[in-house]
Amino acid sequence: MVDLEKLKSIAKETVSRDDVKYLIGWRQGTYGFRVSPHFVEKPEEAEELIFSPLCTNNLASYLVLPEKLPLPRGVEPDSRKVALMVKGCDSRAVVQQIVEQGIKRDEIIVIGCPCEGVIDLEKVEERFPNQLESVTAQWSNGKIIFHLPEGNEEIPKEEVLATKCLTCRYPNPVLSDLMLGDEVETWGDEKYEDVKELEAKDPQERWSFWEEAFSSCVRCYSCRNVCPMCYCEDCILDRLNPTWINRSNNASENTAFHLARAFHLAGRCIECGECERVCPAGIPLTKLNRKLSKVVQENYEYIPGIDPESKPFQSSYRPEDQEDFIL
């Protein structure tokens, strides 16, 4: 059970500090099961903060997204800290950002939120369609209680949790300055069953699967824009000289786009599932990223986003590393 009063008092105290710019958390959205990111700059704004099974968004993306606009001469950049609420999976994104020097540890305050799993919006909306009023929810003994206008509904959490949560290994933040409540018991076990299922298919079948998936891509770049690990100043896939990916939307260019992104995320993806969640075309992007996670873990015993002191996978080398794939 999340103590919202504690959350608010922590938040108020944090944003009152002189060295804190703002706190990023969640607040109830305007309709249905939607939740919005909430930027708390003043203590009174903390009243709206929530933490519930609806808080799916990975707020870590906001740490690295702010554009560094040109500053007039003589104006010092705002070097105040940013406070951030994180679930277990989100905290891994923060750790990986630290490993890759996207942010520095002392630039942030991490408020850890032990998480019992968040919902899959599609599953919930299917069960309770057309909710125009804002609906809140809470965890309760392995169930999720939805406070619908017509009354409370208790649903076993397995039925509505996001797929990534069912096998979650890190429900508790791996990095935090402050913890919101006690750690929860870990339930997940990662066996990459979904990846294995795909691996078992023959290459032709697999190709058809992905060809169909990528054909539906509209190249909106939402997957890239939401990804907490995609924060290059200038994405190589946007460049015209050289043109790695053509602008035209077709299966070939779309495939190149997604494969390039997957390779750029190898050993970096922390499996928060945001890319798949925001994809308007329903492309199973986590399967692609998880395949690479599996390869990296099996061959190099590397799991990204766990240890802020570790070296980035793509540039670390051990003499015993597998190299039998080199011709």
Place this chain on the structure above:
Amino acid sequence: MNNKPKIGVYVCHCGINIAKTVDVDAVAEFASHLPNVKVSREYSYMCSDPGQLLIKEDIKNEGLNRVVVASCSPRMHELTFRKTLAEAELNPYYLEMANIREQCSWVHEDREKATEKAKKLVAAAVYKARLLEPLQENEVGVEPATLIIGGGIAGIQAALDIANAGFKVYLVEKTPSVGGRMSQLDKTFPTLDCSACILTPKMVDVGSHPNIELLTYSEVEDISGYIGNFDIKVRKKARYVDMDKCTGCGICAEECRLTGRISSEYEVGMGNRAAIYLPFPQAVPAKYTIDPERCLFLTRGKCGKSPKCVDACAPGAIDFEQKDEIVEFKVGAIIVATGFDVFDASRKPEFGYNDYENVITSLELERLVAASGPTEGNIIIGKGRKGEKKKKKDRETFTPKEIAFISCVGSRDETVGNEYCSRVCCMYTAKLAHLLLEKIPDANVRVYYMDVRAFGKGFEEFYDRVRREGVRYIRGNPSEVFKRGDKLVIKAENTLTSTPIEDEVDLVVLAVGLEPRQDAREVIDLLRLSQSGDRFFMEAHPKLAPVDTATDGVFLAGCSQGPKDIPDTVAQAKGAASSALGPLSSGKVMIQAQIAHVDEATCRGCGFCVETCPYTAIELVTVNRVGHMVSVAKVNEALCKGCGACTAACLSGSIQQRSFMDEQILPQIAVLGGM
């Protein structure tokens, strides 16, 4: 690019190397229709003077500003043709090579398909050549000094050669004395020169040469920088003896409470020393050292009422307060001469080295045979098992009569991971066999061997001589050594007669091979050296750059690069010295032009390139980006070797290698992919 590309394509026949599988005329004719190609020619040997003249004249007469040579690997002749361009006053980096020999004619048989492939390779080169940019080579000065790591015969020889040429040498040796393995040997094959007699004069020279700074009992801690400008940090370990005061009289060692109770490294366990010691009588410098791991005063803080060495030392040289000292200096070149380890015979348990006292290694026999050794050259061995503690007077000793050598112990043996031949064991076995017969004329000496490799000058003659003297060579690799009564039994098969053998002997000598040093890793980490398959340090090219490494200004000498005998070691040391003298005496070196550079505007400062760079050429620096302090990668141009690893690691393509930029390579790939 200020001028429109005018490309000249030159297709080489390389005699029949290329022409026999590739229709060179057809390739040249094809190339003439490629975009921006002004002239396209074929010639029998492009690298010959007339071939190069062809290019030079076309540059002058046709106004070419790009050149594509379709011939062999750029590793062979890229420099040749760059020079050709420079001589015609064209920037040498306007050259692109298409490798139609190693990557085409030599590996294919079908003439038609090979010709098609050659056309594609040439077209790809032309498309890249259109986008080439002129590059400038930079020049850096050279610090007129050399660091030599390792004070064995290789390090000593290299140090003397460089010092005699008038340049400063810092010779760093881990142990308290220079001399290395050669100082442990008795005689040297095949001439039977006394090892010490030919080595010690050189050791003395090294110790007294005005240009050589000897840093014994020291280890290199850190190396940074690049050819011409290496920054070196050396730890001089505390000797606990004041080098200026010690006269080397040795009374301290006689007085030490632990005299004769510590196994001597120099005698490889065949003799003992005190806690304060000189490794061997001719050690250079002839200064004593206290073993901090054994000295009673240093380990327990107490040695009787007062340490006996302190009382004994008249000049008052003992100083227990001494601390390790860090010495820092700059050098222009580095020679790695760290030597080898002998194979640990206990890794072949079937030969009973750990179990039987009278199974010894060749290096141990070397000390037994040596007149300066613990038995003064008498071949006396004990009876019993290894590790048995017996008082000296109770020790039964005897002179062995039946003696067997087992060769290739730890060499040519996949079971211990050493596939290579150690190159010295055949000959030192013959030498030791000869010396044993000299000392024990009625001994029966036999050698169990796989093959005898007597390849050097005077080797075969010596091998014949030893056989004439009565040493029996039995072809067969023994399977086991075990004890029967007082005798050791060697179980083997004579593979020439297919007869099983059980041979009863008094002494078994294991001719142990050479291995890379256990601490080689430390040197690799310091210098980022590569290892070849045998785990020895890898030279830049096995034939044509045998003393160079992949890092400019770092050279190899002696057994750290691979097993070799003394003449080869000395020859390589001289080679390394003369290679180091090149940059030292010219005083300047040119640094690579095809290096990485960073687009600071797009770099996100993740540091992947920093971690990836094998030459520590990249660091993160803070720059002001329109008012924000951000960190971006910066390439040290002198350190960068243009390997391209960083460009592969960079996610945003912000680090690019000149002449191999994404926009230059992509059109090339597009052509190869079918256009």
